[in-house]
Structures are given as structure tokens and as C-alpha cells.
Amino acid sequence: MSALPAQNQAQDAADEPELEAVLQAANWYVQLHAPDCTEAERAAFTEWLEQDASHRIAYERMEHMWRDLDEVSPKPALNALEQVLTPEFKPVGRKLSAKSLALGITLVLGIWLGSQSDTASYLMADYTTAVGEQRVIELPDHSRITLNTYSAVDIDYSTAERRIKLLQGEVLVEVAKDAARPFIVVTRQGTARALGTQFVVRKETDATRVGVIESVVEACKVKRMFSTAAPECVILHANQGTRIEDTYISQPQDIDANALTGWVNGTLAVDNQSLADVLLELERYRHGRIHFKEDDIAHLHVSGVFPLNDTDRALEMLTTYLPVDIQYYTPLLAVVKPR
Known part of the structure; x- marks a missing residue:
């Protein structure tokens, strides 16, 4: 961590959901996906969602975890859910299916435990962006980095x-020349060392x-660690x-290269790309x-x-x-379905 001032961290930390908000969000998730959910x-x-920023954060995380839940086995989660969802948060007057109960416990535990690691590093970072936000930062040597959504x-x-x-997340780097000091972007998988000026680095799950x-x-x-061999490298030129x-x-x-940096101008340009990949990319810029x-x-x-700044319009x-x-x-x- 450097001595450069962090921005907006106090507010982000204040909005971090407590366990109570996560429990409430789990209950809402189960209720909203029940077949007899009412308009009321x-x-x-x-109304609950708008009461506090932490409510929205808790529910958004559940939506982002939903992708893999179809493979969850419900039975092992039933007893655990009874321990986690306290009586005041349980649905009233509704008999939930085993799968719905499993959904609730998986979301609660996944979000509450997972937030203690990933969210902590995000909140403690020198610079961050929210979902859908881009941010330009000028560094002390006049290099510039542009952070993409949720970076x-x-x-x-x-x-x-x-x-x-x-x-x-993702960052666009514009490097000021300084032969005496290399400019390096580091992730868990590797490094990108500037031998020139402008490049993009994107960190994915794996x-x-x-x-x-x-x-x-x-x-x-x-x-x-403990390896004596030099790391494997490749040299990349423009495009x-x-x-x-x-x-x-x-x-x-x-x-x-133009498509790679389209997000800087708020656009996603694709050419014969699978619809699934386009939807996954749009989701990065969307709350939910x-x-x-x-x-x-x-x-x-x-x-x-x-347009990346209006994902509803992009979907339409x-x-x-x-x-x-x-x-x-x-x-x-x-929910996207074929006609």
C-alpha cells in the first residue's frame, strides 16, 4: 500500500452489510423466487431495498452468486438454515421447498463468509470504482490509470x-517515460511490464x-515460490x-485495440460474439x-x-x-429467454 490518499473508503466501509442485513436479504431472495410471491x-x-445502501449491496451479491446454485444439494443445508435464519426473518405463512431453503443458506454463508476476504481487500485498496463507474487517476510521475467498473x-x-x-477489475495504463524506474502491473497470475506507453490489464476469476x-x-x-527457473514471458506489440x-x-x-478500450467511452463493441459472452460482459456494468x-x-x-452506461437499453x-x-x-x- 502506498501513501497516496484513498478515496471514498469511509463511506464504502459504512455501507458494508452486517450479518443481519445479509439474513434479511437471504429471506427476501427466497420469498421473491417463491411461486406464490405477491405484488405486496x-x-x-x-421499500426494504431503499432503506439502506447496505441492503442493496447484500442483495446484489446474492444475485451474482446465483449462477452456480442449480447444482447445490438441498438436504445438507436444511438444518443449517434453521440455525441461521432467526424467527423474525423467516417467511410468514409459507412452506418453503427444500431447494429454496438450500438457496437461502448457501447465499447467506457464501456472502457473509466471502465478504470477509474479497470485500476487505476492495475496501482497503488505494483506489476503487463502483459497479458501472470509470475513474481516471493521475499518478505522481504523470502516468495515468483509468479504472473500469468495480475495480x-x-x-x-x-x-x-x-x-x-x-x-x-480492469485498468487502462498510460505510462510516462522513466528509464530508471520500470512500470509494472501485478496480479495473482503474473505481471505486465511496460516497455512502451499504453496497455490494458484485466483480472478475471482464474x-x-x-x-x-x-x-x-x-x-x-x-x-x-522456491522455483529457481526464470518466469515464462512473452513480448506483446500493439494490437x-x-x-x-x-x-x-x-x-x-x-x-x-479499439474494442478493447471501448469501455473508456462507455461502449461495448462486438463482432459476431456469442450472446452469452455479451450478456456476461454487460452484467459487469449492471447492479444485479x-x-x-x-x-x-x-x-x-x-x-x-x-451502451455500458444504460444496460437496460443495451438489453432491449x-x-x-x-x-x-x-x-x-x-x-x-x-432473465433472458429465447422466443
Whole structure:
């Protein structure tokens, strides 16, 4: 961590959900997905959501965890849920299915336990952006970094090097020349060392992507502890990129630099890209979840330019290009289905 001032951290920390808010959010999630959910309950949910910023944060995290829950086995979670959901938070007058109960406990435990690690590093970062936000930061040497949606970085400048640790999200780097101090972006999987000026680094769940806009970048796998071998590296020129995993780094591949940085201007440009990939990308800029079954839309591809600052409009544009419909079940849940 550097001595550069952190921004907006006090407010972010104040909005971090307590366990009570997470329990309430779990109960709302189960109620809203029950077949007999009423309009009155939906209205009450909206009112609860607007009562406190921490409520929205807790519910948004549940939506983002929903993708893998179809494979959850319900029986082991039943007793645990009875211990976690206190009586005042349990649904009144409704008999919940085993799967719904499992859904609640999985969300509660996943969000509450998971938030203690990922959220902590996000809140303690030198600089962050919220969902859908982009932010430009000028560094002491007049280099500039632009943070994309829901990103976090730590800055470490010394007399020997300039180091940016990308904790999550994506960053566009514009490097001021300083031959005496290398400029390096670091993630868990590897590093991107500037041999030129402008490049993008994106941290994904299990990989890091590096794309070069101008000049040259050296991308390397991280050197493993106790290893005596030099880390494996590739040299990237303009309009080239690579993917770095824990045990693998791809050879340079051609990329579209303009499409890679479209988010800086608030646009997503795609050319014959799968609908599933487009929806996943739009979800990064959206409060809440875009749900779909990949097998149902696997045959659909899309080309076009979509606004990232209005994902509702972007989704509606997709319905004009493709045979799909979109249903909005809550302000935080859009479901995409083929016609």
C-alpha cells in the first residue's frame, strides 16, 4: 500500500452489510423466487431495498452468486438454515421447498463468509470504482490509470520501480517515460511490464488478460515460490494480447485495440460474439444479475455497439437483433429467454 490518499473508503466501509442485513436479504431472495410471491411482497422488498445502501449491496451479491446454485444439494443445508435464519426473518405463512431453503443458506454463508476476504481487500485498496463507474487517476510521475467498473488497485512507487497491484477489475495504463524506474502491473497470475506507453490489464476469476494499445509490453507468469527457473514471458506489440493463468501463458494473439478500450467511452463493441459472452460482459456494468441458460442461447451471436452506461437499453437492443425476450423480476434480476 502506498501513501497516496484513498478515496471514498469511509463511506464504502459504512455501507458494508452486517450479518443481519445479509439474513434479511437471504429471506427476501427466497420469498421473491417463491411461486406464490405477491405484488405486496414485491413492493415491500423494494421499500426494504431503499432503506439502506447496505441492503442493496447484500442483495446484489446474492444475485451474482446465483449462477452456480442449480447444482447445490438441498438436504445438507436444511438444518443449517434453521440455525441461521432467526424467527423474525423467516417467511410468514409459507412452506418453503427444500431447494429454496438450500438457496437461502448457501447465499447467506457464501456472502457473509466471502465478504470477509474479497470485500476487505476492495475496501482497503488505494483506489476503487463502483459497479458501472470509470475513474481516471493521475499518478505522481504523470502516468495515468483509468479504472473500469468495480475495480480496485494499490499503488506502490519507490526509487526502484513503479508498481500497480490490480486487486480486481480492469485498468487502462498510460505510462510516462522513466528509464530508471520500470512500470509494472501485478496480479495473482503474473505481471505486465511496460516497455512502451499504453496497455490494458484485466483480472478475471482464474486468469489475467493483457492487451497492448501502443508500443510494447512484457507479460510474464508469476514466479512460483522456491522455483529457481526464470518466469515464462512473452513480448506483446500493439494490437496483441495474452492470457495468463497460474500454470500457463498464451502466445501473443491479435486483438482489436479499439474494442478493447471501448469501455473508456462507455461502449461495448462486438463482432459476431456469442450472446452469452455479451450478456456476461454487460452484467459487469449492471447492479444485479442477468440470468440465462447458456444451452438455450448457444446458437445466437451478435454484432453491434451497445451502451455500458444504460444496460437496460443495451438489453432491449438485443431483443431487436435476436429472437430473445427479457423479463425483469426485480430491479436486480433480468432473465433472458429465447422466443
